[in-house]
Amino acid sequence: MKQWFGKINGIALAPWIATIGLFAFWEFACYVFDIAWFILPSPSRIAYATWEFGPALWRNSLQTLWTTLSGFGLAIVAGLWLGIFIGWDRRIYAAFYPLMIGFNAIPKIAVVPILVLWFGTGWVPAVLTAFLISFFPIVVNVAAGLATIEPESEDVLRALGAGKLDIMLKVGLPRSMPYFFASLKVAITLAFIGSVLSETVAANAGVGHMMLTAQANFEVPLVFACLIALAIQGILMYAIMAWIEGKTTGWAHRSSMAN
């Protein structure tokens, strides 16, 4: 028994224990304090609702996943290009930085009505909200990675006759990759928030929309089932991004550049 336990990594096990513990406590609390199912449904009720509405939940989850990934994909493409543009030259960086901060300061929920005005209800505003909310960290990180090249690195290459493009390709872009992949973890979470946000305001499909419908029908366990579905999707996407980050830019964590 002791030997078996010794082989299990305590750190690897800890998140599972904490998660299972939380749900166990939740279930227990619902019974002990006799909490009404329409206030806070117990995990077992939520599980039942998940099973009961399984196909619809699955369909709407796929819809949300699709809008999130579309917005996120657009954010990667636009963020990378805009980041390279802004980070290309210190003057461009200085010129656009305040604008970027200002843009990011706008609560994106305030933009959703405008998007609905322009594109009507449906998946378009959801994709666009996901895009708008998630491209900012990508731009800032890529631009920062490019704009902070060590002056000596630049000197060595410039003295050899390197042009701006050489410096960017040989040093700037590889150097900004850890920043880029780190920003993807943040961006995917934000994209997810954006698409669900838009779905709850103006959509006819997706988990956000389903939550709104369930709430209107007083299907409280289903509302919570939707929340859990969102949490699982969020964790999965984050984990995938973290895995990609580790695979591609592991060197950054072992070299001093990670600081």
Add this chain to the structure above:
Amino acid sequence: MVEFIKLEDVSLRFDSQGDSLGTLAVKGLNLTVQQGEFVAVVGPSGCGKSTLMRLVTGLQFPTKGQVSVAGKPVTGPVPIAGMAFQNPIMLPWRKTRDNIMLPLEIVAEHRRTFRKNKTAHIKRADDLLESVGLKGYGDQFPWQLSGGMQQRASLCRALIHDPQLLMLDEPFAALDAFTREELWQIIRDLHIEKGFTTVLVTHDLREAVYLADRIFVMSAGPGRVLLERDVDIPKPRDIAVTYSPDFGDIVAELRAHISEARA
């Protein structure tokens, strides 16, 4: 003897506000380095030693006067120069060997044929690594090497394209005393073997006296040459020479001038 580097009455002003009242980095600098010579430039911090490096390698242009290298006025980057700094600035995503070969991907002479001659370049990089005592470390990433090893690798990178001029900006300043002396000997041997002209910027007087044929003492704000001193200790110098009275005398003499320059 052929004059390899020549600075004639060079002044450089950094106009930070765009007016003519900016800081004067160097003023009326006159300096000549012969081909194949090993020259050291010493001085208190802020005396424009690094500015001198940038002027000679064509990264910065004088506001007044003229800089010429290898008989030609400097009008742009000087690719016949190799550079090494206090910070080895190895790129962490490239293996040590690929870091060393980076200049070959840049200099006009090699970049077009880089892929074609890759095997020859790899051989060259490995030979250089061996000459600095890093045989077999080419496949390691720079962050797997110690500070001294990284600095050796950065010397290899400075030398990979067979430069006629080696510019060293305090390359040993961040190393411990033993590693530093080891690297002095490596530089000494490489200089004898390859015969490139070397300019070493440093604030370590012992380092300057041990390595250089001639030493320039610079004064601070604005930088100018205060003293030119030949080091007449015969070469090649053994590290034991650093404990000889002659050596000590030269160091003491230079130190006196530096104190003067700081006052």
